[in-house]
Amino acid sequence: MYYFDLDSCFYKYLATKGIIKVNNFKFEVKGKDINMLKISAQLKAIGEFHSRILGYKEHMNKRLTNNAGRIVEQYKIYIKWLKRDLEKITKTSSSNEFEKIVAEVGRHYLERAEICIKEIYKNNYIDLLKRSSNRFEICLKNVYFNNLRQEENIKIINLDGCCYNMLEMDAVYFIKKLNKKKLNINTKNIAAEFCRVENLDKESLKFILSMVEYPYEFMKCCNRYREDVKEQDKEKHIHEIKKIINKYN
Numbered sequence: 001m002y003y004f005d006l007d008s009c010f011y012k013y014l015a016t017k018g019i020i021k022v023n024n025f026k027f028e029v030k031g032k033d034i035n036m037l038k039i040s041a042q043l044k045a046i047g048e049f050h051s052r053i054l055g056y057k058e059h060m061n062k063r064l065t066n067n068a069g070r071i072v073e074q075y076k077i078y079i080k081w082l083k084r085d086l087e088k089i090t091k092t093s094s095s096n097e098f099e100k101i102v103a104e105v106g107r108h109y110l111e112r113a114e115i116c117i118k119e120i121y122k123n124n125y126i127d128l129l130k131r132s133s134n135r136f137e138i139c140l141k142n143v144y145f146n147n148l149r150q151e152e153n154i155k156i157i158n159l160d161g162c163c164y165n166m167l168e169m170d171a172v173y174f175i176k177k178l179n180k181k182k183l184n185i186n187t188k189n190i191a192a193e194f195c196r197v198e199n200l201d202k203e204s205l206k207f208i209l210s211m212v213e214y215p216y217e218f219m220k221c222c223n224r225y226r227e228d229v230k231e232q233d234k235e236k237h238i239h240e241i242k243k244i245i246n247k248y249n
Contacts, residue, residue: 017052019154029145045150046143047197055136066164078219109218116214123206132166139165144177172211
């Protein structure tokens with residue numbers, strides 16, 4: 001059956017799997033309310049979502065984007081660009097405050113990023129990609145408390161990020177969101193619990209931890225500065241990079 005709204009077919013398919021799209025939730029989960037019990041319950045909800053939607057291959061209307069491997073490739077490109085920036089700054093000497101900061105700490109972040117990528121490939125990353133592709137695994141991306149809940153059904157507000165991807169990526173997104181909230185959490189324990197719920201092995205655990213450790217904020221800030229041609233806007237990048245560096249010191 002075809003629908004005028006391309007998404008409606010997908011929503012109807014999800015409903016048959018007990019996954020319901022809703023407009024909002026009755027109550028908000030605030031940072032002060034989040035503890036390991038709530039995190040464990042959310043991990044189970046994420047696992048249940050993955051289990052119910054696994055293998056979706058419909059072609060009539062909603063075609064999901066295949067994002068498997070894209071983030072790792074993006075991270076590798078960021079490394080290449082930062083290397084180039086550091087070489088340029090070294091040859092010409094830093095001309096402004098942002099470049100002086102990059103010259104001072106950039107090598108440290110570059111090495112961290114390279115170690116993360118090396119660890120990912122060392123732990124059977126290609127096999128993880130193949131598994132994801134063969135099983136038609138699907139990620140929601142926004143798996144935080146404000147978008148995904150398990151009650152009598154799995155309830156979701158926003159499905160825009162839904163795509164074919166490695167299940168591990170939803171753990172990466174979830175842990176990074178928790179870290180942004182500055183919660184006192186044990187990243188390794190959460191990643192291990194996710195792998196237990198999803199029945200994933202130690203290679204998946206190491207992949208998740210390496211992705212979380214990748215200095216994405218710093219690398220992204222350098223990229224934004226590089227792309228911003230307006231001199232008057234560059235001051236905000238100086239403020240941003242200082243904030244990122246202070247956050248992890």
